[in-house]
Structure formats: structure tokens, C-alpha cells
Amino acid sequence: MLYIIRHGKTDWNLKHKLQGKTDIPLNDMGRDMAKEAGELYKDINFDICFCSPLVRARETAELLLQGRNIPVIIDERLTEMGFGIYEGTENVFEKPECPVRELFFNPASYKPVGGAESLESLISRTGEFLNEKVWPLMDEGKDVLIVGHGAMNSAIIGQIRNTPLEKFWAEGIENCRLIKLL
Secondary structure, three states: OEEEEEOOOEHHHHOOEOOOOOOOOEOHHHHHHHHHHHHHOOOOOOOEEEEOOOHHHHHHHHHHOOOOOOOEEEOHHHOOOOEHHHOOOEOHHHOOOOOOHHHHHOHHHOOOOOOEOOHHHHHHHHHHHHHHHHHHHHHOOOOEEEEEOHHHHHHHHHHHHOOOHHHOOOOOOOEOOOEEOO
16 A cells, blocks of 8 residues: 655644745644654554655654654655745745745646746656655555655655646645555
8 A cells, every 4th residue: 555644734834834845843733743643543554654854754754653663764855845935935825926826726837936846846756756666665565655745745646646737736735644545
């Protein structure tokens, strides 16, 4: 089986700030969410966990899997999508002048500016990760968990479910909600 989960809450989540590759830690609420998810999903088998290198994802993986003998492998390709100079921007949904807003309302038309990452780049690196790491383990019958982020998880889900870019956010990537993909 293949599962994916987004990290717990951070202070930036609560302030509606774009985090992207900025390395923001979990807050107390996020830590509690990860511990609760660990309890909720304790009976689901995971043979291996792949995780983003960002601290909010790593801490979520550690708390979620606490007390279980499951290796957590960090992979740079699971880092959140980069938003360049717009990382830290608050309330993007309410700012029509912010170019990153297009990503959330019309992802197929999104054009990165200011050092932001393109969806094509995100999809390429996560696709490479799936091909090199996940599919071989799935072929061996292993149960794989991926701990990541909103956009990065959406890119993986979209590739597995063949979701068009127009529906990039269709899954609704909630913090600490486990999604069974395969």
C-alpha cells in the first residue's frame, strides 16, 4: 500500500502565510496533531517512511511513528514547492495582485515569478522520486508512507490518480490526514 500525509500545523499555517521551502517548525497544535495521528493510524502497517527534509515534516514523521520501528528516509525531492520571494506572504487568497494566488485558483495557468518553482518542476522531481524509490518498493509488496506538504503531496496524488492540473487541489490536503493512494 502507498499512503501520504501532510505535516502538522505551524504558526505560519495559522497566519495563512506561504511557507514553501522556508523551514518553519511545528507549533504545539501541530505536534499534538502528529501524536493524535500516530494513535489514530497505529494499526496501519508501514514498512518504510519517506519524508521531506523540512523540519515540520520530519517532526511530524517522528511523532507519528514514535515507538514503531519504521525507518524514516529523508529525500530532498519531497521538499515543498518553492514560492521564491513570496514565501512569508500572508493571505495570498485575498491578494489578486500576488502572482502566486493564480496557483491556488487556476493552477493550469500558473506562471512562477520571483524565484518561485513551476508546477512542471515540482511534478518532475516528485515523479522521479516515485519512479526511483516508491514503485520498486511497491513491487516488493512493501507498505510505503510519504510525509510531506500541501503542494508536494498534491503533485504526487495528481500523478497517481492522473488528475488534470485544473484539479491540482481537488484532494484537499489537510494537516495530518492520512490518504491511502494505492
